[in-house]
Amino acid sequence: MAAVMPQSAPVPKGGRLLLSGNEAVARAVWESGCRVAAAYPGTPSTEMLEVISTYPDIYAEWSVNEKVSLEVAIGAAFAGSRSFCAMKHVGMNVASDALMTLTLTGVVGGLVIAIADDVGLSSSQNEQDSRYWGRFAHLPMFEPSDSQEAYEMTKAAFDFSEKFQVPVILRMTTRINHVKALVTVGERVAHAATGFKKEPARWVMTPAGAGKRIPLMFERDKALRAEAETSALNFVETGKDRRVGFVASGPAWMHVRESFPDAPTLKLGFSCPVPVEKVRAFAATVDTLVVVEEVEPLVEGELKAAGIECHGKDILPRQGELAPNVLKPAIARLLGEPVPEGITPAAQVFPRPPTMCVACPHLGVYYTLAQIKNITISGDIGCYTLGAGHPWNALDTTISMGASMGIALGLDKGRAEADKDKRILAVIGDSTFLHMGMQGLLDIVYNGGNVTVMLLDNRAVGMTGGQANPGSGKGIHGQETPRVDFAKLVESLGVKKERIHVVDPYQLPVLFKTIREEIKVPEVSVIITDQPCVLIDDYKKQKPFEVIDAKCTGCGNCVDVGCPAIHVTRREKAVKPSGKEVELQFVNIETTVCTGCGLCVQPCAPEAIVHADLTRPMRLVRH
Amino acid sequence: MNDVTNILVVGIGGQGVMTATEILAEAAIALGHDAKKTEVAGMAQRGGVVSSHLRFGPRVLSPQIMAGTADLLVGFEAAETMRWCHYLKPGGLVLMNTARLVPPVVDLGLYDYPDDPIAEIKSRGYQVHAFDAMAIALELGDVRLGNTVMLGAMADHLPFPPQVLLDAILKRFAARKPHMVEVNRKAFEAGRAADKAAHQQQHAEAAA
Numbered sequence: 001m002a003a004v005m006p007q008s009a010p011v012p013k014g015g016r017l018l019l020s021g022n023e024a025v026a027r028a029v030w031e032s033g034c035r036v037a038a039a040y041p042g043t044p045s046t047e048m049l050e051v052i053s054t055y056p057d058i059y060a061e062w063s064v065n066e067k068v069s070l071e072v073a074i075g076a077a078f079a080g081s082r083s084f085c086a087m088k089h090v091g092m093n094v095a096s097d098a099l100m101t102l103t104l105t106g107v108v109g110g111l112v113i114a115i116a117d118d119v120g121l122s123s124s125q126n127e128q129d130s131r132y133w134g135r136f137a138h139l140p141m142f143e144p145s146d147s148q149e150a151y152e153m154t155k156a157a158f159d160f161s162e163k164f165q166v167p168v169i170l171r172m173t174t175r176i177n178h179v180k181a182l183v184t185v186g187e188r189v190a191h192a193a194t195g196f197k198k199e200p201a202r203w204v205m206t207p208a209g210a211g212k213r214i215p216l217m218f219e220r221d222k223a224l225r226a227e228a229e230t231s232a233l234n235f236v237e238t239g240k241d242r243r244v245g246f247v248a249s250g251p252a253w254m255h256v257r258e259s260f261p262d263a264p265t266l267k268l269g270f271s272c273p274v275p276v277e278k279v280r281a282f283a284a285t286v287d288t289l290v291v292v293e294e295v296e297p298l299v300e301g302e303l304k305a306a307g308i309e310c311h312g313k314d315i316l317p318r319q320g321e322l323a324p325n326v327l328k329p330a331i332a333r334l335l336g337e338p339v340p341e342g343i344t345p346a347a348q349v350f351p352r353p354p355t356m357c358v359a360c361p362h363l364g365v366y367y368t369l370a371q372i373k374n375i376t377i378s379g380d381i382g383c384y385t386l387g388a389g390h391p392w393n394a395l396d397t398t399i400s401m402g403a404s405m406g407i408a409l410g411l412d413k414g415r416a417e418a419d420k421d422k423r424i425l426a427v428i429g430d431s432t433f434l435h436m437g438m439q440g441l442l443d444i445v446y447n448g449g450n451v452t453v454m455l456l457d458n459r460a461v462g463m464t465g466g467q468a469n470p471g472s473g474k475g476i477h478g479q480e481t482p483r484v485d486f487a488k489l490v491e492s493l494g495v496k497k498e499r500i501h502v503v504d505p506y507q508l509p510v511l512f513k514t515i516r517e518e519i520k521v522p523e524v525s526v527i528i529t530d531q532p533c534v535l536i537d538d539y540k541k542q543k544p545f546e547v548i549d550a551k552c553t554g555c556g557n558c559v560d561v562g563c564p565a566i567h568v569t570r571r572e573k574a575v576k577p578s579g580k581e582v583e584l585q586f587v588n589i590e591t592t593v594c595t596g597c598g599l600c601v602q603p604c605a606p607e608a609i610v611h612a613d614l615t616r617p618m619r620l621v622r623h
Numbered sequence: 624m625n626d627v628t629n630i631l632v633v634g635i636g637g638q639g640v641m642t643a644t645e646i647l648a649e650a651a652i653a654l655g656h657d658a659k660k661t662e663v664a665g666m667a668q669r670g671g672v673v674s675s676h677l678r679f680g681p682r683v684l685s686p687q688i689m690a691g692t693a694d695l696l697v698g699f700e701a702a703e704t705m706r707w708c709h710y711l712k713p714g715g716l717v718l719m720n721t722a723r724l725v726p727p728v729v730d731l732g733l734y735d736y737p738d739d740p741i742a743e744i745k746s747r748g749y750q751v752h753a754f755d756a757m758a759i760a761l762e763l764g765d766v767r768l769g770n771t772v773m774l775g776a777m778a779d780h781l782p783f784p785p786q787v788l789l790d791a792i793l794k795r796f797a798a799r800k801p802h803m804v805e806v807n808r809k810a811f812e813a814g815r816a817a818d819k820a821a822h823q824q825q826h827a828e829a830a831a
């Protein structure tokens with residue numbers, strides 16, 4: 001194994017540590033003697049692999065996508081190593097092809113798959129419920145309620161996985177992944193790999209082979225169900241107020257106990273398969289049973305199918321978190337009690353959506369795209385999705401990782417007669433392109449699409465914090481790796497050499513001219529931008545700029561760049577010689593945060609933006 | 624759970640809100656408390672809203688503070704403090720940086736920045752200690768010290784002695800940036816002094 005191990009990272013000793021759910025899982029993975037861990041970054045799951053990569057004696061990698069990360073973990077588990085992979089909820093959509101057959105083979109070394117659901121949509125394109133995968137793939141699922149449980153369940157999951165030769169899914173949510181809480185940790189216990197044993201009937205899933213494994217999977221279901229009925233992860237907390245008893249899992253269980261400290265609860269830690277008989281016995285001890293589960297009514301439906309009466313989504317929302325502010329009024333209404341008085345309403349304040357960073361290389365791309373008319377732009381998943389916002393309003397679609405390619409081709413092939421002169425562009429980042437975009441581009445080339453692709457290569461997975469990918473030339477530990485040559489790659493996919501351009505996104509005139517020329521060509525072009533993400537070490541800050549107040553004419557061209565370091569200090573109405581009324585926007589640059597990219601200097605006609613005089617004391621921009 | 628202390632710290636991505644709350648949590652833990660700290664900050668790195676909840680006490684269950692129950696609201700930015708003030712318990716105390724960080728949507732003329740966030744917050748019956756933490760930090764030589772200034776301002780409003788919080792801050796810098804220990808001590812004391820001055824000013828206003 002050509003594993004690159006970190007240089008003997010100092011490992012915090014056992015004891016009580018303040019850890020996020022992600023950090024707690026990472027610690028448990030390492031302590032469990034796991035030897036191989038893989039993931040593709042994705043909020044809120046990213047820190048699991050990031051932290052694992054700081055521990056010694058475990059191979060860790062950023063994979064090109066979630067499917068590959070699962071396949072790497074599967075291979076390691078087949079070789080008898082304990083292995084781990086982590087992904088956000090939508091990652092499993094990508095990885096599920098492997099998962100649905102993995103359930104037939106099972107594993108030798110323990111395999112734990114952590115899936116992080118973004119309940120509440122802090123940074124995702126949907127809010128799907130990953131608990132379906134446990135049902136769909138006939139796999140056991142553990143659901144922690146805080147960091148300590150995340151730690152303990154991860155360790156339990158490895159043992160369980162080996163005992164039943166089945167991968168275990170650890171279902172987390174943002175409110176577990178990103179909450180820091182105290183965790184009592186231990187020490188690592190090594191687990192040597194047992195070695196790969198040739199067994200084609202088990203590892204080679206042909207139709208005949210798979211047909212023989214399916215009944216075994218059903219047998220395993222029975223064993224898992226029996227296990228869930230007796231598992232210590234499913235337990236009752238008694239309470240003296242028996243009017244309502246709660247069945248809850250994940251963070252919702254903590255919210256229930258916070259909201260109704262005197263109510264009995266049945267905590268589902270081993271939540272799939274549902275321990276139906278345990279719930280039935282619990283239900284008999286309370287007047288009314290309420291299932292508190294975030295997102296879909298899965299447990300509720302299964303209990304009802306088993307003839308257990310309960311409330312659930314009839315009184316609780318199907319979207320978002322089930323925090324005390326949601327639970328308390330819902331239960332008060334159920335009991336016919338007065339609903340707790342509303343709190344003081346929130347003050348009305350402007351929204352503060354996320355913005356691109358100061359000097360981000362994508363700013364030049366969107367400034368340019370916003371000026372080109374008669375185009376439709378399919379976007380993708382990454383920082384550059386923010387191009388859909390102000391002031392650019394440039395992106396027209398966003399669906400899933402890599403989708404900008406296929407959607408652009410579909411927009412081209414399915415265009416209406418009225419749109420026959422519209423140009424179709426696709427915008428995609430380097431890591432997203434390598435994750436799932438390459439195949440889409442190949443499809444455009446193969447099927448003769450008329451699409452101009454903007455491949456924004458910033459050498460990092462920007463949105464999740466600047467992680468490395470095969471286009472960075474660096475691995476998870478910062479070690480040197482082969483770097484993808486995007487121009488060669490797209491040429492080998494069939495894009496004509498004269499249709500491939502590598503452009504500096506800080507050179508606005510060149511960028512504008514290149515895009516204008518390529519959208520006129522009725523075939524596929526790829527324009528690659530080549531400046532690094534400002535969050536990574538490759539980015540070099542330059543001397544900041546400032547505005548000479550006396551020279552600023554208020555034209556507002558620099559404001560259209562969308563850099564958060566540029567602020568409008570005053571607005572004035574003015575009448576042009578043509579008689580047209582315009583609003584002038586006089587600006588200032590926040591010199592303390594400007595890194596001198598020069599994007600705003602280029603559209604400034606009166607040359608009012610100059611390098612800052614740093615000998616003067618720094619000043620704050622005041623409004 | 625009346626024995627749990629709820630502190631809400633708010634601001635925008637990049638201001639050190641999450642770090643400040645983590646240091647507070649470490650101080651509480653050093654005294655033997657249980658603690659949970661939560662925020663939704665997936666895209667906060669991009670200048671978005673950050674609200675960090677800290678709850679500590681003998682045993683903490685839910686990590687989230689319910690609106691109307693925070694014991695203390697600490698705002699790193701004026702409009703953000705206003706945005707979250709309804710999380711405070713009635714009549715609760717607000718410690719706030721008066722600095723205004725204007726987002727692009729305001730610069731683009733799509734929304735207005737509130738004229739007087741302090742007056743808005745006071746009109747809801749909360750006590751307000753307001754001071755310019757960024758200016759104090761810049762006087763000490765580095766705008767990033769604003770974080771420690773804000774922690775200093777909290778020091779006299781916690782259920783434990785100021786020294787415990789100062790120790791937690793300095794321990795962190797001693798481990799990572801030892802040359803920053805002394806200037807952080809100064810920033811902490813400057814924050815405490817700013818809070819005291821703001822407190823006296825509030826009293827004077829109330830008396831007038």
